[in-house]
Amino acid sequence: KASSLGFFPALGHPLFRVHILALVFAVKEINENPQILPNITVGFHVYNNNFYPSWTYLATMKLLSTWNRFVPNYKCDDQKSLPAVIGGPNSNICSHMLIYSSAPEQNDRNNAAFFHWMFPNGNTQYLGLLQLLLHFRWTWIGVIYEDVESLQTFVMKLLPLFSRNGVCFDIIEKLPGRSLISDVTEVITDWIVTFRLVFSSTARVMIFHGEVQSMAKLRTVENFFTFEGIPVQDKGKLWIMTGDTDFTSSLFQRTMDINFLHGALSFIIHSKEVLGFRQFLQTRNHTLEKGDGFVRAFWEEAFNCLLPGPAIDELNENICTGEEKHVTLPSSVFEMSMTSHSYAIYNAVYALTHAFHAMHSSPLKRRTVIPGRRESMLTQQSWQFIFGSAYTQVYTVFQFKAVNVFHKRYRRAKKEGKPYCCYDSLPCPKGEISNQTDMDSCSQCQKGYYPNKDQDLCIPKVVIFLSYAEPLGIGLATSAVALSFITTLVLAIFVKYNNTPIVKVNNRMLSYTLLISLLLSFLCTLLFIGRPQKMTCLLRQTVFGMVFSVVISCLLAKAITVVVAFMANKPGSKLKKWIGKRLAISIILLCSLTQVMICSLNLATSPPFPDSDTDSFLQNNVLECNEGSGTMLYCVLGFMGFLAIISFIVAFLARKLPDSFNEAKFITFSMLLFCSVWLTFVPTYLSSRGKYMVAVEIFSILASSAGLLAFIFFPKCYIILFRPEQNKKEQLMRRKC
Known part of the structure; x- marks a missing residue:
């Protein structure tokens, strides 16, 4: 006995050659298996619809008529009865026939009992697509779909589900769903117009929902834009293909690359490697097989040669040998393994065969209930449109090449x-x-x-502070040490020549105290350099404030002593009792103790501590001493400024006194420099940040102290060392202002 299956692919595409071979391989395996349908040979007829629904109607009517005698709705022989029909993977074709289909599922409740879809429910794929978009937070997308019935459900019912889950659409464009053979120019033109809109879209992610033959159109469009100098892959779009789209292209596109697909994601039906299929393709002599009416067109176009025949010149150099191998064809044209669509056809053949086997193995008639209708008994002959088992498959996401589409920041x-x-x-x-x-x-x-x-x-952030290892720190430390050495040298000169008139007349005790204070002021700047520590933060402003107060109080005492000494020489003056060390000591102690009280109050209420400044510089974390209360710091500086102004005024008033008492003019110049430095310090300090604030303060201490040292002591050292003849009492008494 023989039993035949009908198969409706569109044979104008090399992909369907693979489908036919999957069907042939499945039938071959079944006929060679004695455990399935013993004593029955399974055969098949293949009908070409050429993507035309009208051809599908015609072939369906032929199935319902006598073999080779097309009389609609009249069938007089039962010997050639087809028990089942397998439709191709094009849903637009399958929707025009009652078949067992390998195309994606449609909703047709009236004919539900006569259909069985080998593709899984499309809703499963769409929910997976939604999860993919939400996982990567791709919520601004575009959608392109072909205008066929099976895809209208996706647009009408499922896209609103995407919107409810936070996915927005920049564009939703419909591509013409007419066949590739008819109206080719118009179809491609419409596609090109649509893709221009896609390229201008702000959405980076594009969902392409096509059919099995859509890739041929898409590659044609891509080739057009490449010819126009607009490479598709340069548009920065991430393509997501649905499982309905197959990536096998037409034969004339074999030389075109598929670089525009790099980075694309595709849903594919999960399939398994079928053992023996590759070997079957390699060993089968396709050109010698009888009954294959479609091999000539495919073979001649695929291998660019002509098969021998009565109308073919035997001397033609492009005669096919029949030994050409499918493996030499590009994978984008012919797959040597079963695609997901071919695997569905392979499984459809086996599913039908097992159903036939179960039916033939039992004497009982099969029955089924059509939803909404009464129960009906079906004989073997009427069973030809029924298959009653469920079939499920799993979708897999495949990526051609990883690309970064979205950027952070x-x-x-x-x-x-x-x-x-x-x-x-x-x-x-x-x-x-x-x-x-x-x-x-x-x-x-x-x-x-x-x-x-x-x-x-x-x-x-990079940790920075004013250190001894950097040029700025080295320069300031070197200057401090050098000025300390000079101060020590001046002190040594004064000690050595302590009995000379010029040392005596300027109050040796005040001169020694002033030199020692200047030495300490130079050395205290070293506390400002280096990594801030708890002890250095406590000491540096305190030591600086107290030492500088002693320096300025010594200058004030010198100026007041000059004025008092001059006024005490007047007849009847009561100031004679203040002449001597008592007045100078009193002034120094009063001023210094006042500063000590201010510094002690600062340490008691808001002691300085090591801190870091992370805001002033973008890439740096500045280690510094937090001075605690800014008010107390400015009180320390303010008190020193007050003493400096008083000293300047007193010295200025005493600048024209006789030479024998006159040190006031040097104090005037030194206080003028001192005030200028510290008045400049305030705005500069406030406008500086980080380690540069510390450097400004160090520079101000060194500059003001060096000015005092130069104006007060360098003239005296010059006389002591280079003009000893002027270092006599008589010479000092004769000098004029």
Whole structure:
């Protein structure tokens, strides 16, 4: 006995050659297996619909008529009865026939009992697609679909589900679903117009929902844009293909590359490697098989040769040998393994065969209930449209090549007047990062970190402080040591020549105290250099304030002593009792103790402590001493400024006194320099940040102290060392102002 299957592919495409061979291989395996349908040979007829629904109607009517005698609705022989029909993987064709289909499922409740879809329910794929979009937070997308019945469900029912889950659409474009053979120019023109809109879209992710033959059209469009100098892969789009689309292209596209698909994601039906199929393709002599009416067209176009025949010139150099191998064809044209669509056809053949086997193995008649209708008994002859088992498959996501489509360091800003999920992509402000896509706002790095160049990662800030290892620290430390050495040298000169008139006349005790204080003021700047520690932070401003108060109080005592000494020489003056060391000591102690009280109050209420400044510099974390109360620091500086102004006024008033008492003019110049330095210090200090604030203060201490040393002591040292003849009492008495 023989039993035949009908198969409806569209044979104008090399993909369907693979489908036919999958069908042939399945039938071959079944006929060679004695455990399935013993004593029955399974055969098949293949009908070419050429993508035309009308051809499908014609072939269906032939199935219902006498073999080779087409009389609609009349069938007089039962010997050639087809028990089942397998439709090709094109849903637009399958929708015009009652078949067992390998195309994606459609909703047809009236004919549900006469259909069995080998593709899984499309809703499963769409839910997986939604999960994929939400997982990567791709919520601004475009959709392109072919205008066929099976895809209308996706647009009408499932896209609203995407919207309810936060996915927004920049464009939803419909591509003409007419066949590739008819109206080719019009179809491709419409596709090109649509893809121009796609390229101008702001959406980076594009969902392409096509049919099995859509890839041939898509590659034609891509080739057009490449010819126009507009490479598709340069548009920065991430393509997501649905499982209905097959990647096998037409034969004339064999030389075209598929670079535009690099980075694309595709849903494919999960399939298994069928053992023996590759060997079957390699060993089968396709050109000698009888009954294969489609091999000639495929073979001649695929291998660019002509098969021998009565109308073919035997001397033609492009005569096919029949030994050509499928393996030499590009994989984009012919797959040597079963595609997911071919695997569905392979399984459809086996499913039908096992159903036939079960039916033939039992004497009982099979029955089925058509939904909404009464129960009906079906004989073997009427069973030909029924198959009663479920079939499920799993979708797999396949990626051609990984690409980065979305960038971080941006935040979302809602567009006014647009849908709720329509946003502009704005770069993060300076100093902020966005380490995820689709962030509503950028975030600050935690303390001690700063954004990298791409503003998608926080990296630790570089710790800096005024150290002895950097040029600025080395220069200031060297200057402090050098000035300390000079001060020590001047002190040594004064000690050595302590009995000379010029040393005596200027109050040796005050001169020694002033030199020692200047020495300490130079050395105290070393407390400002180096990594801030708890002890150095406590000492540096305190030592500086107290030492400088002693320096200025000594100058004030010198100026007041000059004035008192001159006024005490007047007849009847009561100031004679203040002449001597008592007045100078009193002034120094009063001024110094006042400063000590201010510094002690500062240490008791707001002691300085090591701290870090993470805000002044983007990439640096500045270690510094937090001075505690800024008010107390300015009280220390203010008191020194007050003493300096009093000293300047007294010295200025005493500058024209006789030479024998006149040190006032040197004090005047030194106080003028001192006040100028510290008045400049205040705005400079406040406008500086980090280690440069410390450097400004060190420079001010060194500059003002060096000015005092130069104006007060260098003239005296010059006379002591180079003009000893002027270092006599008589000479000093004769000098004029």
